[in-house]
Amino acid sequence: MSDLATAFRDALDLLLSLDPELAAIVALSLQVSLGAVAVAALVGMPLGAVVAVGRFPGRMAVVVLMNALMGLPPVVVGLVVYLLLSRAGPLGAFGLLYTPTAMVIAQAVLVTPIIAALTRQTVEDLWGEYEEQLRVLGVSRLEMVATLLWDARPSLLTGLLAGFGRAVAEVGAVIIVGGNINHVTRVMTTTIALETSKGNLSLALGLGIILVAITVTVSALVMAMRGREGRAVHG
Amino acid sequence: MADAGVVDPRLDDAGLVAGGVAPLCCSGVGLARGGRVLLDDVTLELARRPGVTVILGPNGAGKSLLLRVVAGLVEPDRGRVRWGPRPPDRSRATRIGFVFQKPVMLRRSVLANVTYALRAAGVPRHEREARARSLLAAGDLGHLERVSARVLSGGEQQRVALVRALATKPEALLLDEPTASLDPRSTQAIEALVRATRAAGVGVVLVTHDLGQARRLADEVVFIHRGRVLEQAPAACFFDAPSTAAAREFLDGGLVL
Ligand SMILES: Nc1ncnc2c1ncn2[C@@H]1O[C@H](COP(=O)(O)OP(=O)(O)OP(=O)(O)O)[C@@H](O)[C@H]1O
Ligand SMILES: [Mg+2]
Numbered sequence: 001m002s003d004l005a006t007a008f009r010d011a012l013d014l015l016l017s018l019d020p021e022l023a024a025i026v027a028l029s030l031q032v033s034l035g036a037v038a039v040a041a042l043v044g045m046p047l048g049a050v051v052a053v054g055r056f057p058g059r060m061a062v063v064v065l066m067n068a069l070m071g072l073p074p075v076v077v078g079l080v081v082y083l084l085l086s087r088a089g090p091l092g093a094f095g096l097l098y099t100p101t102a103m104v105i106a107q108a109v110l111v112t113p114i115i116a117a118l119t120r121q122t123v124e125d126l127w128g129e130y131e132e133q134l135r136v137l138g139v140s141r142l143e144m145v146a147t148l149l150w151d152a153r154p155s156l157l158t159g160l161l162a163g164f165g166r167a168v169a170e171v172g173a174v175i176i177v178g179g180n181i182n183h184v185t186r187v188m189t190t191t192i193a194l195e196t197s198k199g200n201l202s203l204a205l206g207l208g209i210i211l212v213a214i215t216v217t218v219s220a221l222v223m224a225m226r227g228r229e230g231r232a233v234h235g
Numbered sequence: 236m237a238d239a240g241v242v243d244p245r246l247d248d249a250g251l252v253a254g255g256v257a258p259l260c261c262s263g264v265g266l267a268r269g270g271r272v273l274l275d276d277v278t279l280e281l282a283r284r285p286g287v288t289v290i291l292g293p294n295g296a297g298k299s300l301l302l303r304v305v306a307g308l309v310e311p312d313r314g315r316v317r318w319g320p321r322p323p324d325r326s327r328a329t330r331i332g333f334v335f336q337k338p339v340m341l342r343r344s345v346l347a348n349v350t351y352a353l354r355a356a357g358v359p360r361h362e363r364e365a366r367a368r369s370l371l372a373a374g375d376l377g378h379l380e381r382v383s384a385r386v387l388s389g390g391e392q393q394r395v396a397l398v399r400a401l402a403t404k405p406e407a408l409l410l411d412e413p414t415a416s417l418d419p420r421s422t423q424a425i426e427a428l429v430r431a432t433r434a435a436g437v438g439v440v441l442v443t444h445d446l447g448q449a450r451r452l453a454d455e456v457v458f459i460h461r462g463r464v465l466e467q468a469p470a471a472c473f474f475d476a477p478s479t480a481a482a483r484e485f486l487d488g489g490l491v492l
Contacts, residue, residue: 132308133339136331137355137403147351151342 003201010202011209022206029187032100032174033167036107037115040163044112045156048119049145053127066120069113078176081106085177098179103187106173111163118159122152158225165218169211259305259331259407259438263314266304266462273297274304274311275462281305281407287429287439289449289470292459293485298442299336301459302409305440306331332405334413336442338396340384345376348384349399356403367402373431374398375424389416397428407438414445426452446486450474458482 014022051062083089085097085105096102126148134144149156171189178185180194188207195204259281266274274297281288290298303309305316318331341348349367358366371377374394379387384395393413400408410429414422422445429452433439443449449456453470458479465479477483 129339130341132303132335133333133341134355135308136306136333137352139355143355147341 007201007205011205014202014206015209019206022203022210024183025186025188025191025207026210028100028185029168029189032103032187033107033164035104036111036167037160037164039104039108040111040115041160043108044115044163045119045149046145047112048116048121049123049149051116052120052123053141053145053148063120066113066117070117072110072113074110074170074172075176076172077110078106078173081109081173081177097177098181098185100178100185102177103174103185106177107167107170110170110173111167114163114166115159118162119149119152119156122155122159123148126152154225158222161218161222161225165215165222168218169215258317258319259440260317261301261305261311261314262317264301264304264311264316265313266300266309266311273300273462277301277314277462277464279457279464279467281438281440281457285433285436285438286454287433287441287452288455288457289453290440290442290457290459291444291446291449291482291485296459297462298459299411302333302411302440302442306333306409308333330403330406332400332403332408332437334393334396334400334408334410336411336415338389338392340387340392340395342385343383344380345371345382345384345387345395346380348395349402352399352402370398370402374428390418390421393417394421394425397425401428401432405437407440408432410439410441412442412444414443414448422448458485460485 048066051059051066081102082097084091085094085102086092087097096105123145127144130144130148130151134147139147169189171193174185174187175190175193178187178190180186180190186194188211192204192207192211195201195207261277261279261281264274264277265272279301290301292298300309304311307316307318341351343351346364346367349370350363353363353366354360368377368380371380374397376391376394376398379391379395384392387395393416397410397413400410408429413429414425417425426448429439429441441449441452450470453473456466456468456470456473457464458466458473458477458481460481466473466477466482468478473482474486477486
């Protein structure tokens, strides 16, 4: 019991003194997860919008697949990305394994289906409302997609936040492709896992507090934005 | 607001006056959905000259559907729709102004709703805002231009939808019950805009349940019942002496079965 109390006090000390090691880990975490969300948004949003608006054979299968991939287990994503990036793998020549880039890739794979599926749902709903009006205005297909993405942006932002929440909290994928190398690829979740098993509870707890604070903030933002949408306030 | 038959100068400024009017024709148009015949062998010439064609008929007669077929939004099962020599395909669709029974407001400001239509119609960027402003002023909506279009009242939305449809300088204007939820003053404003539009050389097709409005605006009446065109006649003839029993009943406010 007193162990735990000591660890907790040490954790607070680390936080309040802005411990450089802790700060570096938090910074890398944010960098990797934000990078992953950016990549996932660039791929997932247009993909979701095209599937929402497009009429092509196999569309239903794509929709089902996108929704199913939302629940992809992080360790499996880590394993697959590891196999692709490992020296013997098809992308091994780039030497990306155990770098922050590899972690960005793995988390992007994890987050892209979330953003694509949420975008598809949002854009499809809006499309049902807008379609005839946009067609009558003579808007081209590409412009329609751009219009739908733009007008759906409050809901899309919610999707981005949800994706970020998932990326920053996952451990399975980054630990496999990043390797948890000190000062290079250690992020909050992997450090917590490692330090806990080593018995260094204060650093683990300090990071845990920050991680919880981040995820709570993210879901609070999501709820705040849902509320705003509900009140139909649009710019 | 413009007087009857006189082009509102603000509409003129906004460049509303369109060129020649291409006729909208349907021949033998038929449409069925779920085993129900919704349009049956509809042959019509609409908007063949500057003038107002009013479509009358009971609920569910197929009026809204016919407008959507005419605008090229719904592909008929049989028959064909022609816009001049061509089908009303998307590249020409900007020349058809359409106000839907339930107006669709983009999630933007009122002004942005209108500039969006101007952009779609190929108006250069630097002209859009000024033109949108003068159109909104003509529609008595100038004070609302910064407001989010989605929070407007139903009647205000219908007026924005009309102004937006006019912004594309249509050669034909299709209006589906544009005054269904408007107060008397807004109804007058819309009717004035319709008159001004006709005076500017645009063919207007108007669906309405307001018989007073039909009498005030119609040059010609098309009466639809159960997906069939029962009558097409000059307004005076139709209102004085409808030739079918169904139309007589409809005008008398009786039950049309
Ligand atoms: N996509 C569709 N699928 C099935 N039925 C449809 C479809 N669109 C319209 N209908 C049916 O066609 C009929 C005519 O509809 P429409 O909206 O044209 O009526 P309307 O004459 O405009 O009536 P109102 O005066 O109430 O507006 C209705 O019975 C409607 O249920
Ligand atoms: Mg209708």
